[in-house]
Amino acid sequence: MTKKHSIAVVSLLIVAAAVSFLFMHHQEPPKAAIAQQYADPASCAQCHATEAAGYARTGMAHAFYKPKASDTVESPARDRQFYHAASGSYYTLTQHDGKYYQRRWQKGFDGNPENVEELLIDYIMGSGNHVKTYLHREQDGTLIELPLAWYAEGGGHWGMNPGFDNAHPMTRRPIAYECMFCHNAYPQIPPIAHRDLSANSVYSGALPEGIDCQRCHGPGAAHVKAAQTPGTSVQQIRAQILNPTHLSNDRQMEVCEQCHLETTSQPLPDRIRHYDQEPFGYRADQPLASFNAYFARDPDHGRTDNFEIVDAPYRLRQSQCYLKSQGALTCETCHNPHDLHKGLESVTYYANICMKCHGANLPGKIAQHQHPASNDCVSCHMPKRRTEDVIHAVMTDHLIQRFAPPAKVLLADRQEVPETPATAYHGPVKRYLLDHEDASPDDDLYNAAAQIIDGSNLEAGIPALADLIRTKSPSQPNFSIELGDAMRHTGNLPGAIDAYRQALKLDPLSSRAQRRLGVALGNAGQTDEALTVLQGAIDHEPDNALLWYEKALIESRRGDSDKAVADLRKTLELKPDFADAQNTLGSVLAQSGDIQHAETAFRAALTTNPYDSATRANLGRLLAGTGDWKQAAFHLQKAVQLDPANVNAHGDYAVALLQLKRLPEAKTEAEAALKINPEFGPAQLNLAEIFLQQGQVRMALPLLEKAAHSPAPGVAEQAQTILQQLGTR
Secondary structure, three states, rough: OOOOOOOOOOHHHHHHHHHHHHHHHOOOOHHHHHHHHOOHHHHHHHHHHHHHHHHOOOOHHHHHOOOOHOOOOOOOOOOEEEEEEOOEEEEOEEEEOEEEEEEEEOOOOOOOEEEEEEEEEEEOOOOOEEEEEEEEEOOOOEEEEEEEEOOOHOOOOOEOOOOOOOOOOOOOOOOOHHHHOOOOOOOOHHHHHOOOOOOOOOOOOOOOOOOOHHHOOOOOOOHHHHHHHHOOOHHHHHHOOOOOOHHHHHHHHHHHHHHHOOOOOOOOOOOOEEEOOOOOOOOOOOOHOOEEEEEHHHHHHHHOOOOOOOOOOHHHHHHHHHHHHHOOOOHHHOOOOOOOOHHHHHHHHHEEEEEEEEOOOHHHHHHHOOHHHOHHHHHOOOEEOOOOOOOOEEEEEOOOOOOOOOHHHOOOOOOOOOOHHHHHHHHEEEEEOOOOOOOOOOOHHHHHHHHHHHOOOOOHHHHHHHHHHHHHOOOHHHHHHHHHHHHHHOOHHHHHHHHHHHHHHOOOOOOHHHHHHHHHHOOHHHHHHHHHHHHHHHHHHOHHHHHHHHHHHHHHOOHHHHHHHHHHHHHHHHHHOOOHHHHHHHHHHHOOOOOOHHHHHHHHHHHHOOHHHHHHHHHHHHHHHHHHHHHHHHHHHHHHOOOOOOOHHHHHHHHHHHHEEEEEEEEHHHHHHHOOOOOHHHHHHHHHHHHHHOOHHHHHHHHHHHOOOOOOOOOHHHHHHHHOOOOOO
């Protein structure tokens, strides 16, 4: 989401200022980076001041930074408060104690704010040319994306981040290593992260601020050392650093594509980082295909003409200009990262580039009135469009078209399409090859894994990957873990357990494989072994909150309430805002009779995630048990709104309304429950009672007869008692 930010450079003084701005936040290179011989990025400007000043004007240089007032509470916007109607939530940015926060709240039972959460804004991701996304750093070192973003369109306005514009916005979306990879220089991460690719994306120490020169030029420590060593020749100095212009055209493209190539941001997957590669292990001097395997939708089963915010090379590669150039047209043909062109100047600049190919024929076409005389090639042939995945952002379409749709179509407002099973792609996942990409011995393994990682093609992918693992015996455990996940998703627990065991043979310390195995064993009823496996993982990684949580779930299911409570409290000690753990703790405490602490846990869960129907329903039931029917009805109504298919919530809400003598509403809820499940005994009983209170005995009797045979606890007995009182039995 980060593009270009213009700073005028009109004198040597301003050049120096721009260089200072770019590098004044430099950090000590991380330990892992030192091993790869990365230099302090500030050293680049000592010899390359002009290039550094030019780069400082780009969005890449400002892709990640700490907040200040102009980026937060003073950001240009029509209003300082934003109401998100879909989730019933209010947002604002606040400032106190010299720090900046994002605050969220809802209207509670009494009309006062409830579920109030104010989180520190530790960093901002995005230059602000299009979007600013606010990030909060968690206690465990993870970064989460806060729901509210600032968008530049229309002079500036607030809006929800992509994926948040719905009734259930995420509250703890982590910033994955893949996100940080393209928005910043390389940060410090725990050394275990390369093994467990789906482990939490934890960042250690201070983070760098903005992408530096070495992302495109490779590690620079040897180059700097050579430049500082007396007697070293220019040729020797240059030999110690990568100049992308000396690469072949396809490799030059890959330097840009490491961040700008995305076939889709929707679940597919669009890429798999090779399992032997660390998250920030890519160097610009290596072929990109040795780091990532790329994938795209099958055009026979889904769209391939998608226009998204990070797809400039993907769209360019579909252009006839690109295809007919036979590799001559690259990103660098038009874009120089050291020399930014914007505004009116850019119109002529880009038109002159187009004329290198089209200049000979264009005057004749203009004379014959077959082409307008305007020299603004880009506006007609690469027009700006609203992106499909970030609906408040407008970007240049890099698909070079002879005749583009009109602006009113390209710029029309869009509604965010939620990621649901109904909207997800289902079909073959095709390999997307880079130019001159060489075949790899593991291509077939990655191709098979791509079919199942996001569930796009499970039917074909599961047997294909299982067969390849059996015949090729790959050394990387992640193929087996992905296979196990897919099998577990489709209900094949024995197959999943075998796959996870195979992964652990290859990497006995993989907490990801241990956790998956423990969960699968627990779901299969093998609780003793499940707990042994999870405890073994905890012994190696005692600060992993998710391991403690999974262990507590199994203990809770088998009735070990005291152990479950202890492990849930340990989970929350490590991750205090773990909403699911708070909700589970509340449930266990409520079952053991500790109503006060159960209510505290439920309310803590809702403070973190007020959009969870189960937690709302749990709190509503707890309050109903205390006789607080009005507040119980409030939370049960929220539960029903959040999950209209929740039959239990409809039934419980009907009971609360019945207690409050709101019979018409109670009848509606009981009928809604029976529409979902006609055999739902509690709703049969409730609806019968409503009819009896309305004097409609004949309407109640059939429902009571059905309820008298319900397996739901206590329902049959109550129904039989009422029938006896009515004299029918």
